[in-house]
């Protein structure tokens with residue numbers, strides 16, 4: 081810049097005007113495109129959301145014949161995206177045109193003025209030529225800056241959306257810092273993981289984390305407590321964060337004796353799945369506590385707790401990798417040998433169907449395991465749970481969606497899985513829970529009846545009526 085002033089003090093004011101014009105245009109450009117870029121980013125994100133949601137719940141969509149509705153929603157979003165894209169394009173081209181016109185008009189003025197000065201003998205041709213050369217370079221640099229600022233707008237709009245999601249949820253210390261500790265142990269040279277932790281600017285938060293982590297029960301104790309102690313839900317109250325005024329559990333007490341099977345029954349909406357979510361620590365009780373061998377679960381870090389609890393759901397989620405890799409996912413942080421995978425698959429009654437697949441254990445299972453039948457998916461999930469070998473097992477309506485043959489194979493595999501573990505089974509079909517060591521009937525957020533099948537039948541209470549209703553339904 082100073083070189084330019086030395087070269088041509090007379091032309092510098094023109095350059096100043098030129099720079100001022102371009103800078104003003106940059107400022108105007110920045111302000112005018114914020115909203116348009118934001119709308120463009122949002123419509124793009126909503127298309128992605130729609131696709132992810134549809135494909136992750138494709139069975140539900142199909143079972144309701146919802147394809148047309150999903151296609152309409154997707155089509156509307158594409159049109160919205162097209163509209164906002166065109167609007168953005170128009171904005172970009174108007175701004176680009178104005179910027180270019182301003183630049184070239186300024187250059188024209190420069191040529192005229194420079195030419196006149198040369199003609200009058202005030203400046204040499206060389207000076208004017210170098211001046212114009214520098215001005216060109218500067219102009220293109222400013223234009224590049226304008227374009228970069230344009231791209232940054234899009235990035236800012238996306239960042240704002242991410243921040244609005246992050247700021248809406250509090251950090252779950254038991255999960256976040258347990259996870260951080262876990263990942264740090266395995267960081268090694270993995271730069272993909274390192275980038276999550278290198279830039280923590282908040283030292284205060286870090287010292288809180290350290291205090292929090294040091295108050296946790298040691299990892300080795302978690303497994304031994306879970307393997308040897310009863311699990312007690314003591315006066316547990318719970319409301320979901322999105323409906324804090326509705327009490328789902330209202331002073332619930334229940335003991336799951338170590339190494340035995342407890343069946344949880346009750347009408348729809350009674351709170352059975354909520355109990356599972358609390359045991360898995362997806363949520364914490366709003367009042368009361370859950371203990372294992374007398375230790376409050378909140379003193380365990382969540383990743384340690386996750387290692388000692390296996391959950392097998394009615395609709396197990398498989399990943400779109402091979403069958404073998406899905407089974408090995410039972411121990412995600414370890415190298416699992418092929419022999420261990422096969423042993424788990426055999427115990428889960430899954431080996432025979434797996435070896436009949438086109439590529440055996442290397443066969444890909446498709447998106448969410450969609451290339452396998454419901455019973456096959458469950459047996460793969462059971463093999464995964466067997467490999468995990470967790471002392472606590474939760475079966476959430478694991479056999480209710482199967483035909484008789486599949487159900488027998490799955491039930492057989494489950495019996496093997498349940499052996500020696502503290503198990504909680506949720507099943508609507510009472511025939512599947514009759515052999516449990518105890519049956520708990522959940523009603524209005526409490527355990528209303530507790531005992532063996534025979535004891536509860538004798539009580540002639542709600543459980544007895546449920547059994548009666550289901551018998552009638554089967555007759």
Ligand SMILES: Nc1ncnc2c1ncn2[C@@H]1O[C@H](COP(=O)(O)OP(=O)(O)OP(=O)(O)O)[C@@H](O)[C@H]1O
Nearest residue numbers: 320322323328346347348349350351352353354355
């Ligand atoms: N994430 C949530 N946010 C708010 N309320 C919820 C949430 N999940 C469940 N509920 C409510 O909590 C209550 C208990 O639900 P829960 O799923 O525990 O019942 P359930 O006994 O397992 O029912 P089902 O046998 O039909 O699965 C229901 O009234 C339900 O509407």
